[in-house]
Amino acid sequence: MSAEAERIDGKAFAEGLRDRVAEAAAAFTARAGRQPGLAVVLVGEDPASQVYVRNKGRQTVACGMASFEHRLPADAAEADLLALVETLNGDPAVDGILVQLPLPPQMDEAKVIAAINPDKDVDGFHVVNVGRLATGLPGFVPCTPLGCVMLLRDRLGSLSGLDAVVIGRSNIVGKPMAQLLLAESCTVTVAHSRTRDLPEVVRRADIVVAAVGRPEMVKGDWLKPGATVIDVGINRVPAAEAGKTRLVGDVDYASAAAVAGAITPVPGGVGPMTIAVLLRNTIVAAHRNEGLDFDESTL
Numbered sequence: 062m063s064a065e066a067e068r069i070d071g072k073a074f075a076e077g078l079r080d081r082v083a084e085a086a087a088a089f090t091a092r093a094g095r096q097p098g099l100a101v102v103l104v105g106e107d108p109a110s111q112v113y114v115r116n117k118g119r120q121t122v123a124c125g126m127a128s129f130e131h132r133l134p135a136d137a138a139e140a141d142l143l144a145l146v147e148t149l150n151g152d153p154a155v156d157g158i159l160v161q162l163p164l165p166p167q168m169d170e171a172k173v174i175a176a177i178n179p180d181k182d183v184d185g186f187h188v189v190n191v192g193r194l195a196t197g198l199p200g201f202v203p204c205t206p207l208g209c210v211m212l213l214r215d216r217l218g219s220l221s222g223l224d225a226v227v228i229g230r231s232n233i234v235g236k237p238m239a240q241l242l243l244a245e246s247c248t249v250t251v252a253h254s255r256t257r258d259l260p261e262v263v264r265r266a267d268i269v270v271a272a273v274g275r276p277e278m279v280k281g282d283w284l285k286p287g288a289t290v291i292d293v294g295i296n297r298v299p300a301a302e303a304g305k306t307r308l309v310g311d312v313d314y315a316s317a318a319a320v321a322g323a324i325t326p327v328p329g330g331v332g333p334m335t336i337a338v339l340l341r342n343t344i345v346a347a348h349r350n351e352g353l354d355f356d357e358s359t360l
């Protein structure tokens with residue numbers, strides 16, 4: 062039927078969001094007499110995590126905010142991390158705290174997240190923020206799903222009444238994504254590994270959000286023609302050239318782009334939005350923590 066889907070440029074959208082964050086950071090600094098501050102904690106030496114943490118620090122500084130990086134050895138005790146989180150909770154220069162996940166096996170992630178002051182929890186992972194999202198109270202929303210909704214609203218305007226299928230039910234993406242789409246008045250289906258006839262479920266959707274972690278699982282013939290497809294997957298797979306790898310999403314881009322109306326690429330889609338939204342959440346945290354009024358909808 063129609064031509065190739067529109068490619069949703071998350072990288073360009075993220076750059077625009079970071080520009081607005083930088084403007085808001087400068088205005089905050091003038092009013093509060095200090096920069097907004099983000100603390101990132103990395104436990105261990107996982108190379109991919111190190112790259113993400115370095116990128117976060119670089120972008121934080123580029124936006125005119127203060128970046129505090131803390132590294133603990135892979136064999137650190139849980140008590141050491143909890144003590145660090147306590148220090149950051151009490152530090153007035155720190156507006157946002159991110160503890161990079163996953164944590165090593167000797168640490169209980171739920172316990173560590175529970176130790177973060179919910180008003181500094183810019184990841185939106187604390188149960189208080191999960192509850193706020195579920196009940197419609199102001200709080201912090203996980204960065205990846207919020208970035209997905211920003212891309213959807215930019216492309217579609219109102220999402221009201223649209224059929225949305227979220228594939229994946231993780232606490233970090235699938236569940237908060239479903240909550241956000243519900244708040245946008247979509248009719249939401251959450252599909253997962255036990256869902257019967259997944260292609261048939263996906264075929265009903267005006268909006269498909271794929272967050273399962275299975276490389277190129279969603280095929281073009283699963284899609285309703287014209288659907289908007291958001292690919293949250295970041296999977297490293299062997300490349301054609303021996304010894305090399307490449308990044309692919311959870312959606313088979315080539316076949317999906319022939320049927321969809323619009324689709325996010327991997328890389329360059331949802332990934333860059335995640336970090337930009339983290340900086341956005343930190344600006345919001347800074348204003349709330351200082352008791353300064355701020356129109357969050359301008360970000």
Ligand SMILES: Nc1nc(=O)c2c([nH]1)NC[C@@H]1CN(c3ccc(C(=O)N[C@@H](CCC(=O)O)C(=O)O)cc3)C=[N+]21
Nearest residue numbers: 113159160161162163184328329330331332333335336
């Ligand atoms: N507490 C916590 N919060 C997180 O938000 C968090 C975390 N832990 N642990 C790890 C994951 C992963 N994550 C990504 C951020 C940016 C890209 C990103 O920018 N991706 C680029 C490509 C990157 C590449 O080339 O490897 C893209 O998709 O275009 C990807 C993944 C945040 N995470």
